Amino acid sequence: MGTGSSMKVRTDIRVDGMTCGACASRVESALGAAEGVLDARVNFASGRATVLHDGSTGDAVLRRAIEQAGYSAPERPEAHDDAELRRVAALRRRLVGAVVLGAPVMAVSMLPPLRFDGWRWFALVASAAVIFGSGWGFHRAAARNLRHRAATMDTLVSLGTTAAWVWSAVVLLAGLDDGHVYFETGTVIVALVVLGKWLEARATRRSGEAVRALARLSASTARLTDGTEIPVEELAVGMRFVVRPGERIATDGVVVSGASAVDMSMVTGEPVPVEVAPGDEVIGATVNADGSLEVEATRVGADTALAQIVRLVDEAQGGRAAVQRLADRVAGVFVPVVVVL
Structure with missing residues (x-):
C-alpha cells in the first residue's frame, strides 16, 4: 500500500464514515497532526486519504489518527467495498421510505383541497418516520461529531429538521389552531439530502467498479517455455513465457519468437489487431489473436503498463481539484459558524 523512498513513504488509506466535506477536513487535520506525517490529503468523494510520511x-499510527477523529479505516480493501455496497443499498431504502411517506405529507401541507380531518396528526406521524427513520443517519452522525466536539453538515440537517418537527409537534399538541406547522419542511430536507447522498454513493461505487474491472483484465497465470504454469505474480524480468492463440499476454515483454496479431484495443482503442514479430514489444493483458508467441518479460507487477493505468485512474479519482479543496475548507468553518448563529 505504501510507495516511496526510504525517507518518504506515500500511503493510501480507505476511510469509512465520512458524510460531507467537513468530515474530510477533520480527517485531514487529524492525519496532519500525526507524528511523522509530512502531508495529508483526504478526498470525500472517493473515501480515501493519501498520506506522505516518513518511514518510521x-x-x-495513521489508522489510529483516523479512528480518534471519529471515523474508521478498514485494513482490507474488500471490507471497504462491502461497506460501500451496504451504504448504497441503505441509502436507497431510506430514499424510498422518505418519498413514500414524505409525498403525502407534502401534498396535504401545500394543497388545502387535499386536507382531511386530522391531517395534521397524520403529518406528525408520517414526518416523524421520515425525519427520525430515513434521516436517522444524520442524527447519529451529528451525535458522533458532538462527542468529538465537531460540527458537520449532518449537524445542520439534524438540528434543522428536528427543530422544525418539535416546534410543529408543540403547536399541534398545545392545540394552537392558528399556529403554523412545518412537518413538510423537515420531510423535504431529509428526502432531498438522502437523494443527493444516494446519487453520490452510487456514482462513487460505479467509478470504483470501473477501476476494479480494469485491474481484472490481467492474466492470472503464465505458461513458461518448459510447459509449467505459474502465478503471474511469480514472473520476473528476463523470464520467458509462451502465449497461445486466444490467451492474454501475462505481462509486458518483447517477442522472442513467433508471429501473431495482438488485440490491443483495451490499451490503444484500436479495433484492428496489431501484427507483432520477434523484437516487437507487447503489453500485458492484451489478447493474442492467432499465432503462438514466446515472450521475454521486461516489466512485471506494479511496473506494467496496465498497473500504471490503474494507478493513474485511481489517483485521478482520489485527487481533489483546487475548488473542491476550497469547498471542504469552507465547509469546515461554515457549519460551526451557522450552528453558533
Missing part, C-alpha cells in the same frame, strides 16, 4: 510512521 506505520499504517497503525
Whole structure:
C-alpha cells in the first residue's frame, strides 16, 4: 500500500464514515497532526486519504489518527467495498421510505383541497418516520461529531429538521389552531439530502467498479517455455513465457519468437489487431489473436503498463481539484459558524 523512498513513504488509506466535506477536513487535520506525517490529503468523494510520511510512521499510527477523529479505516480493501455496497443499498431504502411517506405529507401541507380531518396528526406521524427513520443517519452522525466536539453538515440537517418537527409537534399538541406547522419542511430536507447522498454513493461505487474491472483484465497465470504454469505474480524480468492463440499476454515483454496479431484495443482503442514479430514489444493483458508467441518479460507487477493505468485512474479519482479543496475548507468553518448563529 505504501510507495516511496526510504525517507518518504506515500500511503493510501480507505476511510469509512465520512458524510460531507467537513468530515474530510477533520480527517485531514487529524492525519496532519500525526507524528511523522509530512502531508495529508483526504478526498470525500472517493473515501480515501493519501498520506506522505516518513518511514518510521506505520499504517497503525495513521489508522489510529483516523479512528480518534471519529471515523474508521478498514485494513482490507474488500471490507471497504462491502461497506460501500451496504451504504448504497441503505441509502436507497431510506430514499424510498422518505418519498413514500414524505409525498403525502407534502401534498396535504401545500394543497388545502387535499386536507382531511386530522391531517395534521397524520403529518406528525408520517414526518416523524421520515425525519427520525430515513434521516436517522444524520442524527447519529451529528451525535458522533458532538462527542468529538465537531460540527458537520449532518449537524445542520439534524438540528434543522428536528427543530422544525418539535416546534410543529408543540403547536399541534398545545392545540394552537392558528399556529403554523412545518412537518413538510423537515420531510423535504431529509428526502432531498438522502437523494443527493444516494446519487453520490452510487456514482462513487460505479467509478470504483470501473477501476476494479480494469485491474481484472490481467492474466492470472503464465505458461513458461518448459510447459509449467505459474502465478503471474511469480514472473520476473528476463523470464520467458509462451502465449497461445486466444490467451492474454501475462505481462509486458518483447517477442522472442513467433508471429501473431495482438488485440490491443483495451490499451490503444484500436479495433484492428496489431501484427507483432520477434523484437516487437507487447503489453500485458492484451489478447493474442492467432499465432503462438514466446515472450521475454521486461516489466512485471506494479511496473506494467496496465498497473500504471490503474494507478493513474485511481489517483485521478482520489485527487481533489483546487475548488473542491476550497469547498471542504469552507465547509469546515461554515457549519460551526451557522450552528453558533
